[in-house]
Amino acid sequence: MDNFDYDLQSVQETRNLARQAKLAQTQLAKFNSEQIDKIIRNMVKVAGENAASLAKLAVEETGFGKVEDKIFKNNFASAELYEFIKPMQTIGIIKDDKVNRIIEIAEPVGLLMGIIPSTNPTSTAIYKSIIAIKSRNGIVFSPHPAALKCTLQAARLMNDAAVAAGAPANIIGCISKPSKDSTNELMKCDEVAMIIATGGSAMVKAAYSAGKPALGVGPGNVPAYIERTADIPKAVKNIMASKTFDNGTICASEQSVIVEECMRDQVMEEFRRQGGYFMTPAETNLVAAKLFVGGFAMSGKMVGRSAAVIADSAGIAIPPGTKVLLGEQQGVGKEYPLSYEKLTTVLAFYTVKDWQEACELCIKLLNNGGVGHSLSIHTENHEMVMKFAEKPVFRILVNTPSTHGGVGASTGLSPSFTLGCGTWGGSATSDNVTPMHLINIKRVAYGIKDFSENTTPSYSASVAQSGSPSAISDDQIMNVVNEVILLLKKRGDN
Structure with a gap:
């Protein structure tokens, strides 16, 4: 197969994945907290069962790091993450301010694109899958070519675990034929609502240039x-x-x-x-x-x-x-x-x-x-x-x-494999990214101040003409001066 055919197939696969995941996400958006929690618990279970095999696969494929530490990262990105995000309110009414009479309602962002680095391929895929589902979003991954097999396997395990627990089919996808064209296609396709980019500076910059919301994290030194x-x-x-x-x-x-x-x-x-x-x-x-x-x-x-x-x-x-x-x-x-x-x-x-x-x-x-x-x-x-x-x-x-x-x-700090660098580092957030970064918040606001009648303060003609409410005319100044002089004279007579 020549490069031209490969690129065409890569782009077509990407379009199919985005359409399927977006369809699944519109269904997931209707799920309640209990349903979502059940799905995540199964994802965590499967991640734990496969933590070692994924770690071995990552080291074998990339040559980076150590198996025992990647096992820790896979467990941290699932079990430890779950304990932290479990109490987070990401569905329905998340705040009811009785004093200011504002009700906040969480809505999912939609379909996410997840860019995965070769250095932490399986743990990042697990982590992003879980925080996406917690906030009722779908996600499609663009893997690093050097870590394709292990990222693809992690994504498949997470999708299968989610679907087995009741999630719509294809809620988590991963490009199996990665290319520059497929990554650009996924970044810019209409189905994707937000990009979560973890990788090198060039990739993060490209994510922010895609013309849609992005959470990108740059390098550390x-x-x-x-x-x-x-x-x-x-x-x-x-x-x-x-x-x-x-x-x-x-x-x-x-x-x-x-x-x-x-x-x-x-x-x-x-x-x-x-x-x-x-x-x-x-x-x-x-x-x-x-x-x-x-x-x-x-x-x-x-x-x-x-x-x-x-x-x-x-x-x-x-x-x-x-x-x-x-x-x-x-x-x-x-x-x-x-x-x-x-x-x-x-x-x-x-x-x-x-x-x-x-x-x-x-x-x-x-x-x-x-x-x-x-x-x-x-x-x-x-x-x-x-x-x-x-x-x-x-x-x-x-x-x-x-x-x-x-x-x-x-x-x-929040358990996370996406560490924001704020505006100083060219990032949209300075936080460790959590499911709370992946929701929209709708606000119902009751009126608490009466503006039914015109209460705009009126200004005198002299003030309006002067252009400043503190301006005083020359005549006004002279009148004050004259009054002071008269007052002093009277005191002198007495």
Whole structure:
């Protein structure tokens, strides 16, 4: 089959999926809370039963990450997510304000398009399927070609589980012949009401350019600042746990470590003790050359790989048991390649004089590809936390692994695999996306103020002519002056 035939079939398949899912969604829109909850419970059950097989399939197909961590992500995107969203009111009357006499009624958005990344393919498909159904929406996925099999399987399992529990057929779809044309077709087709895009900057930008509502999330370039009051062993342990989780494939993972001069040696020793290897400048350059292609885009061969695989590819020798590679950097930008996002087991390492310099460096790093996303700080000083809360991000993660903290696993944030970066990062939301972002709210508003008669205040002719209610004419001023003079004269006579 030539490319032309493939593209035609791809576009036609996409149109069919959109039509079928939209038809199903119009039926799902009539379901009540009990029916929806029954469907989601079965989806969660099936996701749990297949968490391991989906994780294995994802690693085999993409080569990214670790099976055990992808199992955790699949369970987190289903069971943990369900516990969080279960009490959410997304159907019917969701608020009745007796004082202001406003009734709020939830309505579904319609058909969603879900763009799925290769780094978290099955967990993101599960998560988006569940939040779509919770808000009575249908969804059609556009998978990354490098993760087609596992994304397709996750989508099929979710659709079959939903239908088995009473959902209309074809409520969850997935393109099986992915192409640029099919993705563009799905973005712009009339059936799709909203796009949820999780992926690279180019894909997110395309989603926002499609001419319809979109929730897109850009990259993270998370700085992790270890402040002088921090519990150093605990801080290093959190960073190592986060950066090695699924070999760093989650965009909330740390990308740079920042330490103060007064604790530099102690932090470096702790990293070495826990499995970190500090590369020489020459080794750092060799690794950086392997990490990036075409500028500072991550090479697919290096995404989500172990430290051993990266070191072997770069031709450098590292101690057995090394978990993370660290390279010292003296600045931010093109001359310092590790200052960019690295979705793998490599960290940049910076030394600063004090917290003010750490502040400036964090801002530079965030503006280098992660503005709006997340920042990590390890400290026992609450005032320092609040100083860093002023930085241009929407998640300030304190004394926790930023991977787990950002997605809501180790913090009280909403469990999510779509982390909004706000307007600073070119996103329509700064939240962790939940079903509440996928509903329209209709409002019934009773009159509570009487405007049945004209109550507009009237102005005098002089004020109207002056153009300002505070303007006073010259005659008025002279009259006041004369009255004051007369009053003073009378007092003098007395």
